[in-house]
Amino acid sequence: MQFLLVVVVTRALAPSAAGAFFTATALALMVAGVAKLDAGNGLVYFIARAKTYGYLGISGYIRAALVPCVVVSGAAGVVLYPRLGLLAVALPVIVVGDVLLAATRGFGVMRPTVLLDGVLLPGCQLVLAAGAAWAGAVEGLPVAWAAPYVLVLVLAAAEVRGRVPWTPYLPGTGRDLWRYTAPRSVAGAIQAVFQRLDIVLVALLGGPAQAAVYLAATRFKVVGQLANQGLAQAVQARLVRALADGEAALARELYQAATIWLVLLTWPVWVAYAALAPWVLRVFGPSYGSAGPVALVLAGTMMVATACGMVDVVLTAAGHTGTSLLNLLAAITCTVALDVALIPAHGALGAVIGWSGGVIVKNLLPLWQLHRRYGLHPFGRHTLTALRMRAAT
Template identity: 80%
Template sequence: MAAVTPAHLVAGLLRRGGAARGGVAGVAAAGAAAAAQFGLVVVVTRTVSAAGAGTFFAATAVALMAAGITKLDAGNGLVYFIARAKTYGYRGMTGYIRAATVPCVVAACAAAALLWPRVGPVAAMVPVIVLGDVLLAATRGFGSLRPTVLLDGLLLPVAQFALVAAVALAGRPGWLAAAWGLPYLPVLVLAAVAVRGRAPRCPYLPGTGRDLWRYTAPRSLAGAVQAVLQRLDVVVVALLAGPAQAAVYTAATRFKVVGQLANQGLAQAVQARLVSALAGGELARARELYQAATIWLVLLTWPVWLAYAVLAPWLLTVFGPGYGTAAPVALVLAATMMVATACGMVDVVLTAAGHTGASLLNLLAAVACTLALDLALVPAHGALGAVAGWSGGVLVKNLLPLWQLHRRYGLHPFGRHTLPALRLRTWAAPA
């Protein structure tokens, strides 16, 4: 069995047959996305007051939280069913795509209507974000990481940075939200074209929607909880400590997107393979994928966290005067992300094995931990209290499924596949 190397991961972007080999391409796009998002925060904090920046960050966080909730985790459901359907020629796949997208769009439109009075026009982007995300997930189910890498990983963050920078430098802070949301439209259009070119036309089969949502329903709630966990901290800081502290917190924790995007890039590359391996009882293959992805996640992100912990007092001054005082926030962030990345893609592996209910309970425990710590610490400690709450939630979210994978399957993030995964001799080996 060939080891999964970065070469395996890169080649998948160029050849459909190597889905697991697309991970480093995904991580490379994640690096570009992280740089663009970091640049966006710098531009906003440098050109807008701390209160204005905090208001903007809170509004976009609410929009992304709403999108994360209303997409109902239908994308992962599509990846699961499309990957399993490869053996019989993707029969009925257009029905699954339709069954996944319609409820999401309806929920997203309802959320947009409810949010409009609070966050303004940025709420209109919620249905666009949701539909684009679900359609990109469908392309990954068909074995192609290219649309996700190019559209979500490169086009979207770079276009957002360019438009937000143009608006901010032009002295039009009222247009920031529109500049941030507009790039989601071409992503949606191009994602729809990508799906149309891959999904074979076929009749809607009886039971399609029932089967999809029977699997996805527990993950829908889990996806909603995950979306809340990812964005809750910024909103809580804005509510309890004010928009200025929300701007400081957003700036100091902006680097966490590096770990999130790197993990997402690898997860997107191997998720379909994990589903196939675990569905077929290939525990050894699943173990190899998990351990290979974990070691590369650690190697790619730990240098970033160590450098950020050391250089934070100087790096944070890039955002403007007064932001350097948030260095303790950066230290907590770096330490937490190092622990999280060492656990690997634990939740992805757990759900690929079909344990969506356990994943949901883990996420609920993580959100409860975050909320409890935030309510106790944010009023007195502001951004530092918020990062402590976020850290507690992240640790719960990673350590609980790590223990469950050990107990159920004997899976560990490091083991006998760790060192072989580092060998570059399998550049051209088949996945």
């Protein structure tokens, strides 16, 4: 649905106008990612560990997580309103909805995330954007993109309220939450910047038209991100419990099974995309067909990344949030350096090379760290078990 949304926008707008829209939404999501302060993953960690105690005091953790996020996102919205307009107003809504959805995953359920974030949000964005484009009201595209976040927030709040009994705020709750989450807040901010900085840099250094070409050619990376995110969200709570209880064998089984499923789900897509890119890219418009080399770099990089598995999730589940932060700093430094050096001369191709360098660093560093500290590998005997299950289905 996100791919189709890009098709709608690129067909409705000229490349420069489409690039400006994509840059604005990328900037909004980047700022929202920073303003989340990684509070959602902090809630997953504490809610998953609190299961033994009947989730005592969880409502206090949720309140402690939400207040700083609302303050930061609200302040960011005020500062960015002259630049982003309605998209800036939507920032607190995006942030709070995401944090509340993360809280539901701490209880070991995936249905709210799948239905709200995976189906409802992109589906509504696609329908509203297509309606605006069909009616010729292209100025309504920002509204079509932002409005569904309100619905997600309301439904996520209802889901959390149904699972969490209201309890008094326990002393030390906020301190415990943010002591664990603080390093991840910085890492989450860097991760949010890392995911979308390339689009903003292309727009700044190469112009909005190049930004539109770059985003169209790399839109398929959402396939790999979606599979990785889905598996990580499903496994994260169990990984936290396994590592907290010293069950290294279970942690290894979860990591290796998730890795082979990630490879099986995504590698056929990347091979097909690399082979068919010159034809696939023309669905965005005639001027996008020349971005084939960008697609080849993207496909190769994502195949390497998926072969490493969800290394950063395993690292943070083991409590090494500071190490994860340093890894992200190294990755974004690599990306920015390559982007600044290559985008002015090579446009979208230079941007994807910069992004590729950062992704390789971001995956290989934690892979080596997990091997050195825990002897964990993305492939092993549990890989064969998962393959037999795959063959059986």
